[in-house]
Amino acid sequence: GAGVSQSPSNKVTEKGKDVELRCDPISGHTALYWYRQSLGQGLEFLIYFQGNSAPDKSGLPSDRFSAERTGGSVSTLTIQRTQQEDSAVYLCASSFGLGTYEQYFGPGTRLTVT
């Protein structure tokens, strides 16, 4: 079956511009997570959705970052006024939700802010 998909795969943007990253989770997965991996770092948790609500936004690094999920499916991560330190690979994962720890990851979006 189809796995988690993300788009675009690569995004180069100028400092100060806004970007939107998209995630399509596995069908039937109620939980959706966003992580990012900066160069030489581990995966850093950003935000978690259960259905369309986000009970945990604790990892969002600043108010320039926001995310939404509609229809319990597709999610969009938006970064406003991008900075060079936002350059990273942004990864989306999904799972069956409560009581399930195994998360399935998409291929990621590599964001480069110039």
Add this chain to the structure above:
Amino acid sequence: DQQVKQNSPSLSVQEGRISILNCDYTNSMFDYFLWYKKYPAEGPTFLISISSIKDKNEDGRFTVFLNKSAKHLSLHIVPSQPGDSAVYFCAEGGLTGGGNKLTFGTGTQLKVEL
């Protein structure tokens, strides 16, 4: 403060030998531990997991050991194969806001040489 540590950024092993990847954690509230494998330009893929009530879980060539008193986790791969060459992340899970956020280590690059 890094809650999950993988102190070896890289490991080189000969084909057919055992690979041992290590991980230390600080938060005793974690109740589930996972290993992920990541190839370049791909998202992490789930490999094997272990509940905190167990001290060993085996799946084919992969075995995970958990030492709760030492707060130490290890992954054994035997025999190692060239296709095992990848970055390996350990991750710990605990309930947050009803979800299962994962906290990742920084990864260990495994290279299996012919």
